Amino acid sequence: MLRVLSLSRTCLRSRCQSVPNQTYYPSSFSVLSSPYSTLKEQNKGAEVEQYTAVSLFNRDPTDPPRLFLVQPRLRPASFLQAKLNEALCLANSLEEQRDGYFDTDFFEKELPPHVVVQNPSLKSSKIRADTYFGPGTVETIKCHLNNVESKGEVDAVFVNTILSGVQQRNLERLWDKPVLDRVGLIIEIFNAHAHTKEAKLQAELAALMYKKSRLVRVRGPGGRYTFGGAGEAEVVSARGRGSGGRGFISGAGETELQLQRRRILERRSHLLAQIEEVRRTRAVQRAARKRRGGLDGQGLATVAVVGYTNAGKSTLISALSDSDLYSDARLFATLDAKLKSIILPSGRKVLLSDTVGFISDLPVQLVEAFHSTLEEVVEADLLVHVIDCTAPNLEEHRSTVLQVLQQIGVSEEKLENMIEVWNKIDYKEEMGADEYMDDDEDAEMSDFSGAEDGKTNNSSEEEDCKTASELLDGKSVDNQVDGNVDADDSDLYKPSPGDRQETMDDNQGDISDGWLLSGDDSADEYWNTPNEQQTETSSVWSVQKDSQTHSQHVPHVKVSALTGVGLQELLEIIGDRLKVQDDKLKSQKAVENNIFDRKWRPPRKEEEAVAVDQ
Numbered sequence: 001m002l003r004v005l006s007l008s009r010t011c012l013r014s015r016c017q018s019v020p021n022q023t024y025y026p027s028s029f030s031v032l033s034s035p036y037s038t039l040k041e042q043n044k045g046a047e048v049e050q051y052t053a054v055s056l057f058n059r060d061p062t063d064p065p066r067l068f069l070v071q072p073r074l075r076p077a078s079f080l081q082a083k084l085n086e087a088l089c090l091a092n093s094l095e096e097q098r099d100g101y102f103d104t105d106f107f108e109k110e111l112p113p114h115v116v117v118q119n120p121s122l123k124s125s126k127i128r129a130d131t132y133f134g135p136g137t138v139e140t141i142k143c144h145l146n147n148v149e150s151k152g153e154v155d156a157v158f159v160n161t162i163l164s165g166v167q168q169r170n171l172e173r174l175w176d177k178p179v180l181d182r183v184g185l186i187i188e189i190f191n192a193h194a195h196t197k198e199a200k201l202q203a204e205l206a207a208l209m210y211k212k213s214r215l216v217r218v219r220g221p222g223g224r225y226t227f228g229g230a231g232e233a234e235v236v237s238a239r240g241r242g243s244g245g246r247g248f249i250s251g252a253g254e255t256e257l258q259l260q261r262r263r264i265l266e267r268r269s270h271l272l273a274q275i276e277e278v279r280r281t282r283a284v285q286r287a288a289r290k291r292r293g294g295l296d297g298q299g300l301a302t303v304a305v306v307g308y309t310n311a312g313k314s315t316l317i318s319a320l321s322d323s324d325l326y327s328d329a330r331l332f333a334t335l336d337a338k339l340k341s342i343i344l345p346s347g348r349k350v351l352l353s354d355t356v357g358f359i360s361d362l363p364v365q366l367v368e369a370f371h372s373t374l375e376e377v378v379e380a381d382l383l384v385h386v387i388d389c390t391a392p393n394l395e396e397h398r399s400t401v402l403q404v405l406q407q408i409g410v411s412e413e414k415l416e417n418m419i420e421v422w423n424k425i426d427y428k429e430e431m432g433a434d435e436y437m438d439d440d441e442d443a444e445m446s447d448f449s450g451a452e453d454g455k456t457n458n459s460s461e462e463e464d465c466k467t468a469s470e471l472l473d474g475k476s477v478d479n480q481v482d483g484n485v486d487a488d489d490s491d492l493y494k495p496s497p498g499d500r501q502e503t504m505d506d507n508q509g510d511i512s513d514g515w516l517l518s519g520d521d522s523a524d525e526y527w528n529t530p531n532e533q534q535t536e537t538s539s540v541w542s543v544q545k546d547s548q549t550h551s552q553h554v555p556h557v558k559v560s561a562l563t564g565v566g567l568q569e570l571l572e573i574i575g576d577r578l579k580v581q582d583d584k585l586k587s588q589k590a591v592e593n594n595i596f597d598r599k600w601r602p603p604r605k606e607e608e609a610v611a612v613d614q
């Protein structure tokens with residue numbers, strides 16, 4: 001049984017409103033600022049360090065890669081639609097600027113070819129440790145892939161879920177294409193969009209840690225152990241284990257896995273040292289800002305604007321501060337913290353801080369890589385949470401942001417005091433909410449949800465492919481042939497109970513220097529474990545269910561960053577909140593002064609007499 005899930009461009013546009021007038025391209029960026037550049041940059045006469053290539057697959061940085069998107073099915077259909085739109089936006093966001101400009105207008109770009117398939121994580125026992133999807137689904141995807149390939153080249157396959165290293169490797173072998181999972185693609189986008197030194201350092205660190213977690217030793221076609229992205233044969237370097245660099249004399253040598261692991265760890269230490277320097281500079285700058293007084297003698301407060309990626313944070317700050325921050329419909333347009341000053345209606349001067357946006361289903365380690373940028377958020381006096389009210393999965397966006405804020409260490413008090421702003425109300429008024437969801441489609445998907453994996457489909461694989469090829473142009477195909485095809489997967493690594501994957505983090509004197517929240521070993525579990533994903537999916541699903549019934553949260557203010565509606569009200573709320581906070585601080589200080597500054601004095605004569613009488 002084949003079904004077509006239509007994906008309207010209007011629907012996609014609703015998620016990523018583009019307004020060319022608002023787009024600002026800084027003229028100082030050049031191709032040389034690409035993280036893939038091998039040339040040295042000159043900065044104020046001093047030579048700055050070149051950044052090594054961190055692309056996770058071999059791609060041409062000057063040409064946006066063509067990705068084939070595989071979207072695991074989710075329920076209800078409106079949620080699937082929202083996730084599919086996001087995935088398409090992600091796939092189209094992977095592009096580097098040339099001479100400070102993106103070559104293509106985001107909405108002029110063709111939608112990437114995509115296919116919606118059975119999601120094994122919806123059925124607890126169905127996730128395959130070797131290929132994530134069942135053999136039938138893998139074959140069907142291959143079939144669609146071949147079909148698209150015959151029309152024009154596909155550079156890589158993007159599977160919109162979190163895959164383990166083994167799953168990724170096996171799928172790459174079966175599809176004969178590089179495979180990117182959700183985390184991998186987001187890291188690629190970070191690297192493609194990073195311009196400043198800080199952003200580049202953090203993006204490279206994220207890529208490095210991701211690569212480290214992907215270095216999995218698996219059994220190759222000839223029964224030999226292979227490893228690494230290309231699956232090279234195992235080699236031994238001259239450096240002996242624990243030999244202190246004395247080569248063959250005292251050690252058994254270093255396997256390729258250990259060698260790569262050591263190189264990654266060395267590079268990581270180097271990056272961390274540089275990031276630490278950036279953090280220190282930021283801390284000094286923050287302290288200086290705090291000392292500098294505002295117009296009325298109060299400290300210069302910082303208000304951090306946070307939110308899901310593409311919510312309109314940069315556009316809002318630009319509108320409030322009458323400036324031109326870079327904004328774009330591509331996801332993760334902003335990767336650095338930027339400050340803009342504004343004058344509140346009370347006459348008080350405050351700083352607004354723009355920062356990297358958040359996204360759902362991301363491992364905490366990726367957020368951690370951006371810690372130096374996110375410190376601005378943790379240290380801010382007040383938070384403004386911008387929510388794109390046109391997003392059909394608004395509640396998921398909201399809870400994702402809250403989760404990340406908690407993860408990076410924002411205090412409960414600040415979270416309670418946070419101002420919630422619903423942005424893009426102009427769009428909502430213009431289009432109406434039901435444009436985003438197709439009720440018929442929803443019902444159709446619900447009907448389908450009862451289907452058992454591999455039991456519903458009697459059509460042959462060839463038929464599926466033929467029909468799919470007719471439907472694939474700008475549409476996606478949902479198929480359920482899982483289990484019908486006996487794919488030849490005999491050469492795949494099959495984990496057995498006693499056969500543990502050897503990863504880069506296998507404990508061989510690992511160095512944990514606090515980059516990860518809970519040690520390196522847990523990073524792999526977090527990034528790789530299918531069960532983890534399942535829990536995540538179900539929690540997202542329960543959030544989604546909540547949002548289906550009604551939205552429980554009422555915003556403090558509704559605005560349109562584009563038309564300016566609600567901005568004055570927002571400024572007043574910011575002023576009020578800061579004043580309440582200042583008053584609270586003042587009274588706290590007064591109490592403290594009262595306690596600590598009271599000098600000891602000897603009791604008066606009368607008091608002594610009373611005490612003696614008693």
Ligand SMILES: Nc1nc2c(ncn2[C@@H]2O[C@H](COP(=O)(O)OP(=O)(O)OP(=O)(O)O)[C@@H](O)[C@H]2O)c(=O)[nH]1
Nearest residue numbers: 017310311312313314315327328332333334357561
């Ligand atoms: N219709 C409408 N579109 C908006 C509004 N605010 C922002 N946009 C559009 O939404 C898209 C994303 O805006 P940005 O300001 O880059 O969003 P962001 O939250 O900074 O995104 P990242 O930096 O990628 O996390 C742009 O195409 C904006 O033009 C609004 O109030 N109404």
Ligand SMILES: [Mg+2]
Nearest residue numbers: 313314333334
């Ligand atoms: Mg931005």
